[in-house]
Amino acid sequence: MSVDLSVDIGGGLTLANPFIAASGCFGYGVEYADVVDLSTLGAVAVKGLFLDEREGHPPERIVETPSGMLNAIGLQGIGVRRFVAEKLPPLRERGAVVMVNICGSTIDEYAEVARILDDAEGVAAIELNISCPNIRKGGMMFGCSLAGTRDVVAAVRKVTRLPLVPKLTPNVTDVAAFAAAARDAGADAVSLVNTFLAMAIDVETRRPRLSNVMGGLSGPAIRPIAVRMVHECRRAVSIPLIGMGGIMNADDALEFLIAGATAVQVGTANFVDPFIWGKLTAGLTGYLERHGMAAVTEVVGSLDLSTRDAGPTPEAACS
Amino acid sequence: MSVDLSVDIGGGLTLANPFIAASGCFGYGVEYADVVDLSTLGAVAVKGLFLDEREGHPPERIVETPSGMLNAIGLQGIGVRRFVAEKLPPLRERGAVVMVNICGSTIDEYAEVARILDDAEGVAAIELNISCPNIRKGGMMFGCSLAGTRDVVAAVRKVTRLPLVPKLTPNVTDVAAFAAAARDAGADAVSLVNTFLAMAIDVETRRPRLSNVMGGLSGPAIRPIAVRMVHECRRAVSIPLIGMGGIMNADDALEFLIAGATAVQVGTANFVDPFIWGKLTAGLTGYLERHGMAAVTEVVGSLDLSTRDAGPTPEAACS
Amino acid sequence: MPVDVDATVLSNTRLSSDYNVLGLAAPAIAAAAEPGQFVMVKPGLGDHPLLRRPFSVFEVIEDDAGRVTGLSLLNKRIGVTTRTLFGLEPGARVRCLGPLGRPFSPAAPPERAWMVAGGVGLAPFHTLAVALRARGVESTLFYGARSAAELFHLDAFRRLGVRLQLATDDGSRGDHGLVAAPLERALRGLGPAAPLRLYACGPTPMMRAVTDLAHAHGRRTEVSLEQVMGCGLGGCYSCVVPVRRNGGRPRFVRSCLDGPVFDGRTVVWDGLGAG
Amino acid sequence: MPVDVDATVLSNTRLSSDYNVLGLAAPAIAAAAEPGQFVMVKPGLGDHPLLRRPFSVFEVIEDDAGRVTGLSLLNKRIGVTTRTLFGLEPGARVRCLGPLGRPFSPAAPPERAWMVAGGVGLAPFHTLAVALRARGVESTLFYGARSAAELFHLDAFRRLGVRLQLATDDGSRGDHGLVAAPLERALRGLGPAAPLRLYACGPTPMMRAVTDLAHAHGRRTEVSLEQVMGCGLGGCYSCVVPVRRNGGRPRFVRSCLDGPVFDGRTVVWDGLGAG
Ligand SMILES: Cc1cc2nc3c(=O)[nH]c(=O)nc-3n(C[C@H](O)[C@H](O)[C@H](O)COP(=O)(O)OP(=O)(O)OC[C@H]3O[C@@H](n4cnc5c(N)ncnc54)[C@H](O)[C@@H]3O)c2cc1C
Ligand SMILES: Cc1cc2nc3c(=O)[nH]c(=O)nc-3n(C[C@H](O)[C@H](O)[C@H](O)COP(=O)(O)OP(=O)(O)OC[C@H]3O[C@@H](n4cnc5c(N)ncnc54)[C@H](O)[C@@H]3O)c2cc1C
Ligand SMILES: Cc1cc2nc3c(=O)[nH]c(=O)nc-3n(C[C@H](O)[C@H](O)[C@H](O)COP(=O)(O)O)c2cc1C
């Protein structure tokens, strides 16, 4: 490998390569230690953690849909304290770069979780899952309100010096405005997208297929929408973007990098092929070599609009 | 056929069956007269019309994506007057129930197009495409602003007694609020969803695959999101809903009907199989017979949530 | 250490219009698999359908020299992947990840072993029967199916010295009705002191009934559950089973890591979901 | 009146590592198709890939008694569908909708006909050559390819009495370089008064060059364009070609209805898109 795959995702954090295991799709990382050398991943984003343990939703929790899957796991998890005590040590030992995905029902909970992680050893970054329910605000999601986004990011910013990466929901009208709000409140980078709220019905029983009625759509089906959102955010903010949504191979990852993501996360594809990580770095390296690029940073944001209309034309959505 | 497939979609309009050809996916209907008996469709929604002719975007205008397609046609069209003169007579002759999909750059243009159609013979309903560019308002789409939605629906409502069906964009945070706004402004029904704004990049050339950079995602990929949106609107308003997004067969259509749509539109699937219409009515009839239902209206909104949580839990989107 | 093998289809034996046995050239997995473990399978190389599907290792295939050359799956057509697996011709490719999950704990003499299978629930018991025979355990298979035509591999089990107790829904062979009936007779016939291990795999209501029946006779049952699985490796938390251990409250545990084999009495059957 | 046929693959003849000829049992379409028309094709029954793809009708297949039994496609592997079509075995199914589009307008004596093909652009010319022969038109095929190994079906054209003018990129057969070279020589050789019809199909730059060359010699060219098509029936407006007619401004017309055959001089080549 003569090419440089390392990327700077902000807040002083440099990753050896741009490939990050997506939160909720890689357990706490340790589950995969037998299958992949965790230190070879750019980073590992662990499953979303609240302050306390959570049981999550009853089965059925997933259902496959055309080129995608719905999940309604309900953030089952061991809580941040058990994570720090039980999972961080083996992750550290294996050289994993750990992004901890955190959730909260209130701003105080977010801040408390972040504080605990700030004190812990072996946390490389905090990914702020702001499409979580905001119980205090009557069920409105932080991630669907600009003010909520600003408030929660600012509150967490106050309690930690760790690189702070809010994760944006795609279920909004103008995702770039949320990226800007997150930046204004002190985010070092943003990651996008989380899953699309969706639903599937068993027509024979006329019941929802998921116990929770609705779930989040991930996988290749959403990729074109996710790429568009990364492109929009790239035009709106200059902090690093971590793109994701339906990446199945190096070419798919390149769409996000070209659109302006500095790094990418891979979720659903890891279920299909847990050995995907080596293939991704090999594919990216091959591409860069073929295109005479010495570093992955050359491809980031390299979208060529010269032969096209300059900007996004909302018109397209109703053509 | 012993079952009754007819549905009342509001404004006094009853369709012989719930299957409507989606706008932009069936030309002006006349193109398909050789392939299907147009009078056997519930209705035909013709391609979106402005007041004047439009050339649309240069090629490439479509690209296939996983279980979907992007299009950026750019609303090429002959304008409403030529439509009335050239297309309505043959459509009338063939017994087609015609929904005219109308667009405008300004509220006045919408109203003018509607007025012309109100005077014409053979228009069964107006479908108001409110995800179109609003040039007056600086590029904001009517369909992405509640006030814009209310204004344009109210303006068109004033000039026509035809059944009025605003077509909602899915590119918003809370689609049900738009359904309610449309209803408040006088809509007889709403149809949803239009396409999802999306983008694909050719990684070899690093150029967008569509000449217009962005386009609209349709096809099976979006179905779970579209079904969710129909479900949300059903809980928010009681006017009829016309559901669509990725319907490929009768079972897919049933998901929408069960979620609460009174009728459905089929777009992309018509490209794949122009003979789909007979299969849809046969499939639906078979289902109703098998389930001992005498009329399609029995299945509309029959979603059984008894064994599930009562409501939508936004939590699902970040599980 | 699970491995992922791009396995060639060695054979496809159709047993009925819905069942087949698919031989796959995945010797590394076959050699490592213990009875009750599973593999995550995906036919072809494309992305359709997207996710892998879990299957028990049915048989370990050996050549004449006794070298392990592959494994087979007992497949029942119920949806998109199982339909594809039913139709594959030798030479086709199937991606196969495994072995995965916690195996059965095999009995040892003087214990005797009773296996209770319903339909495709037969799948994990062939390898178990081989292991039991190797350990010199006396074993019986209680096996229920829709009809005589869907009772498969009886001779193979007989050759392994397994006694058979059959039942069919239509009465065309063995007991008329559920396999619980011959099981109950046998439990009643066996003294409560006789050491016994019970294993069950089949439709959820059947495993639940077997667990309850066994419990009523003071016996435990190891059940092999068939939860929907997204990854098979503990990554997605889709496959959970509500389990109550040591009198605590029910917790969702991942079936792909903690199972698919569970102590039936710990399973909170009402919370298992529709699958 | 296009029809949709769930056609069985009759034969698959591999011509090279990228080209094959696929015989399809779609007699109703074959019997109705005119030279230059196309079919919309989708292998298998599933939804992957989603959309059909357009292909010229290459040959009309007849049995010994002269009854039409199907049609063939000349297929070049470039992506997902063409890759599948390359690999299909006899007995597989391909959904085939057609015939579609405006055909070539065949020449009539005393006109002579020159067909200019580049690569897979050969596809529409076999049926045209058959039609021309039936009308007694003297015809020549100017045919360029990457190398001699990719010049296909030469004997078939010879048997139809077609004269051949070949060119290859690597000079392994015929002219070294573009097929425009022998065409230019021929145009120069032919008196301007001799009645001639020119047809071209191939890569866009080649068709454009042929059109310009012909124009410089006072000739029209019918070009068969290969726009990306979503439906083939006029429903989607994806396949448009910018066309300037009667000195007006360019208008986007649908290639599936108004084409795929156009008068080359009316095509606004710069606006054709990347396809
Ligand atoms: C550990 C384990 C071992 C298994 N071993 C075998 C085996 O040896 N042989 C075998 O044939 N099957 C086995 N199964 C079941 C098998 O995984 C499913 O039949 C398969 O996933 C269905 O895939 P499909 O694509 O054909 O169906 P899909 O198209 O995915 O689904 C079709 C329908 O079946 C339902 N369904 C899907 N999965 C299940 C399930 N697990 N239980 C009940 N309903 C379901 C779906 O909800 C849907 O309604 C096993 C499952 C597990 C968890
Ligand atoms: C009227 C007509 C007749 C045709 N006849 C033939 C024929 O007889 N034989 C034959 O082999 N092909 C023919 N083609 C071209 C054929 O339709 C394309 O090769 C095919 O659609 C590619 O499908 P795919 O799924 O293999 O490629 P995809 O996976 O869809 O695309 C692979 C790549 O090729 C590009 N591409 C797709 N379609 C085209 C196109 N039309 N032109 C250039 N680039 C494209 C895509 O942008 C992408 O980069 C014809 C096209 C038209 C419009
Ligand atoms: C089963 C599952 C669980 C997930 N859990 C979380 C989570 O805990 N926190 C989070 O931020 N995102 C979660 N996600 C979203 C993913 O991290 C990712 O944003 C999304 O799946 C899109 O990427 P993909 O298409 O590559 O899967 C989850 C996704 C899946 C499929």
Ligand SMILES: Cc1cc2nc3c(=O)[nH]c(=O)nc-3n(C[C@H](O)[C@H](O)[C@H](O)COP(=O)(O)O)c2cc1C
């Ligand atoms: C090529 C194409 C053109 C379209 N043109 C229009 C249009 O003119 N007006 C409109 O309201 N919707 C238009 N749509 C959106 C469809 O009517 C429909 O809302 C969408 O495609 C989702 O349905 P489907 O998945 O069944 O295609 C178009 C869609 C496609 C694919």
Ligand code: FES
């Ligand atoms: S199947 Fe993914 S955690 Fe068990």
Ligand code: FES
């Ligand atoms: S391919 Fe759809 S209009 Fe021509």
